[in-house]
Amino acid sequence: MKKVLFFLASALILASCENFYIDQNLGGSDYNPTDVRTIDYTLTDADYASIVGNKDNVALALAECPVDTLTGAIADSSAYFAFLRIGENLAFNKLAPADLYVPAFLAAKFPQLSKGSLFNITYKNCEGAPEYLTTFASTTKYTLSTTDYETIWGEGKGGIYYLTPATVMGLTSVLPAEGEEGDILAVVYEYKDTEPSFGGGNGEETPKGFFDGTAESRGFYTTSEAIAAVDAGMIAKDDSIKVGGIISRWFRKSSAFDKYHSVSFFVMDPVTGQEHEFEFYNCYSLDKDSFATFEFTDEMNAVCIDYQGREFHLGDTVVGAGKYTIYNGTHELNTNCYLTEWRPVATPAPAPKKAAAAANGKKTVLYQFSEGKWKAYKNEAATVVALPEDVYTAVGYTYLLDKNKNVLTTFLAQEYPYAQAGQAFTVVYVATKEGAYKAIEFLYDGATFVENLGISYTTTTFSLSDVWGSTIYYKQAIMGEGQGKLTIQNVKLTDPLTYVWYYSAAYGMCASAFKDNASYESEAWLVTPQIDLSRAKTPQFGFDHAFNKAPNFTEECTVLVSTNYAGDVTACDWVALEWNLNEDGTLNIPSGTSWTFQHTGYFDFTPFVGEKINIAFRYTTANGVSGTWELKNLLLSEPEN
DSSP states (O other), X not given: OHHHHHHHHHHHHHHHHHHHHHHHHSSSTTOOOOOOOEEEEXXXXXXXXXXXXXXXXXXXXXXXXXBOTTXXXXXXOHHHHHHHXXXXXXXXESSSOHHHHHHHHHXXXXXXXXXXXXXXXXXXXXXXXXXXXXXXXXXXXXXXXHHHHHHHHOTTOTTOOSBOTTTGGGGGGTSOSOOXXXXXXXXXXXXXXXXXXXXXXXXXOSOTTTTOSOHHHHTSEEHHHHHHHHHTTSSOTTOEEEEEEEEXXXXXXXXXXXXXXXXXXXXXXXXXXXXXXXXXXXXXXXGGOXXXXXXXXXXXXXXXXXXXXXXXXXXXXXXXXXXXXXXXXXXXXXTTOEEEEEEOOSSOOOOOOSTTSOSSEEEEEEEEEETTEEEEOOOTTSEEEEOOHHHHHHHTOSSOOGGGHHHHHHHHHHHOXXXXXXXXXXXXXXXXXXXXXXXXXXXXOSSSEEEOOOEEEEEEEEXXXXXXXXXEEEEEOOTTTOSTTOEEEEEEEOTTXXXXXXXXTTTEEEEOOEETTEEOOEEEEEEOXXXXXXXXXXOEEEEXXXXXXXXXXXXXXEEEEEXXXXXXXXXXXXEEOOOOBOTTSSBOOOOBEEEEEEEOOOEEOGGGTTSEEEEEEEXXXXXXXXXXXXXXXXXXXXXXX
């Protein structure tokens, strides 16, 4: 009993001490501390897991599911499963957006924060796979028949039921005569990488007499003939010529292949054997076809394949057409040259073969019907390949389900061991037992092939009033915060100007073309980061500004909006905003004679709902006249209730 009494007495003493401290130091017993913060925060992998595990969010996700009015059961659970995918993909999606599920996360993680707090949350958004992938759903399979092989090989070469590097170009001759624009065929055929020998020959593809005769009789120069003709003044710079030789060395030109799918290589003279004396620079394949693959290891080792499936190797005989030039002492066929003749070497020189996939066996190549004929399928965004028949045989399936995606990534790792980080690869494969096709795009991250789910980063501002919400899309006070993520682009600076826009801790962002007691011609832009209005309803934008030392505000100062800005203000489309009006019908703009800040009033941004935008502030001056424009307190948000 004494112990109980002692405990009660102690508790009373402690309570009285606490009350005394509050009264004396914190303003009395009604003291209520506040914690108002503005924080930039990027969601972590653990945060996405917390969002999915939050009980309030689970209830929200279930509430998003339509309910059968008769039974009360959930009629469509798509919204709930989209919510669960946040944790799987570590990203939000269209059915499970950030502005729906982040508020409960913030409330749980930061319960101590007070009204007025702002969080600029950066998060990943899953926008879905690239749209072009849907075109492969209607792909049909075409397997070459014995008749097709006989047609391709021609008379006197019957009984050969496979294709080779020299005959694969004949595929289009046996494909269906008609098709609908955009139709895609997955063409399946047997393949061997060596040419058959006819009449006891050694399989050499280049005829002995290919380089016999003169340049006139052949229609092309050998490399030594071309150089001699240059020395004799018969060939001048930019003359269109044809040159033949044997591929002797690859030349790494990554920018050319990455941008234009052309490659550079040297050819040696077939008669003299002189190596490396003529370069085919940024060269395209036969019929000006692009190259689909150029996996460069070193000068003597590379894999070079065009969109027709033709593989080019050291030792191949080629004839190229283009304009002649000489660069740093090297004779060249200049940019945009292309091959007109090709005789593959019987036994290709060692090269980093596209992995463990056998050189011989069944191949599958994609063709698309375009402009009245079948053409090898091309896509500039990604390397697109069809899963070979041999892969299905190896794994024991006739088709692959979503759970079998590891088969696709294993295939890519074997097929493209020299893939570069950032490259995209699309695999077209049979996805149902009925033979329907599907396509998945993978991005190589430097170590593995990862499915492209259309992941992008987005920043949304969440504010705390009574509850957390995402009614603010962009806020930049500037004063006291610095320039932030606002970027400056100078389009025109007249000497001695070195800048126009600058940050002032006292006045915000300022623009002036006045220097050394004179005004100069200028054009300079201040651009916000991208702002996402995909979930906006009735957004409005306003800011505080001042303008002094000139009467021509509307001529110098403009606010503009772009939906396709990509880093260059001169290379996109802009919409100029009209300045708001006062009640008396006059423009609500600074007078040009005062440093007093005034609010612009709010600009209606509903025309940009659903878009991702950038806002720009353009300052333009002429010689002899310039004012100073000052900005602060930028706010794009929903109207306050």
